[in-house]
Amino acid sequence: MADPAHIASSDIELSVVLIDIGVLSMMGVTAIAIARLRSLFALVMLSGVYSLLSATWFVIVDAVDVGFTEAAVGAGISTALLLGAMLLTVRTAKEDKPWKRLAPGLVCVVTGAVLLYATIDLPGFGDPDSPANAYLAQEYLQRNYPDIGIPNVVTSILASYRGFDTFGETGVVFIAGVAVALLLGFGERSLSATLMNKKRGKK
């Protein structure tokens, strides 16, 4: 097996650039297809693929934890939830009048332009002199291991420095999940079962 050290660094850079361009352009194509397709099932599948691609993108820019969350929630759970929601409605979206799409399209273009304009001010990727890396992050990197003894800095911040905050967040997410489960119901008395029975009763 080839060792990365034996491969010229220019080859590695070329491949990384190719992967960057490939993943981002496929995300763009998928987003355009989501905007154009009318079959709801295809839309659900495409949104799953979009989540998977963006999760890959997060891993490529070294935000592995965010990518992991996106893959589990975006590509896994929300695909299943959207399929369940599809059961309660029709299978194809209504065709819009073309002029009705004009205003949302304009808002999207303007928002995108503003965000692109804002990226000019951002520091370079991995810039050691950027404000985010210069002051507090150094402090945490130096004090993390003697203070807490967990080698992963992100884990030590989440679970110890702001442990109460994380605990509260977990509580909020749990309460939200229980509330949704209570609203939708389970088994015979669930919302989808009730609706299906109603449909069958009519026929």
Place this chain on the structure above:
Amino acid sequence: MSLLAAATLALFVAIVLLLIRLFSGPTLYDRVLAVNSIGTKIVVVLALVGFLMDRPDFADVALLYALINFVATIAILKFFRYRSFQISLVKPEGEKKRGAQ
């Protein structure tokens, strides 16, 4: 062109072909299969990225994506078989087949 760039390009050509099948795919099962295969390709892309950036721990993330991909495909297919997620896939002994309309 190096071996790595060729591998990257081959992967992306494969994903683009699957995306075309996903966009046009006449039946539901074409689309499910395309999504599943794209997930597999993404796993390989992640392994490749981990190799390129000298981060072998990306392989763990790639394995996890493979697991999520598998479970999601099973969930989608179960949904199309039974129109519900609530029916268990394993039938208890002696119970009649239900829901398979």
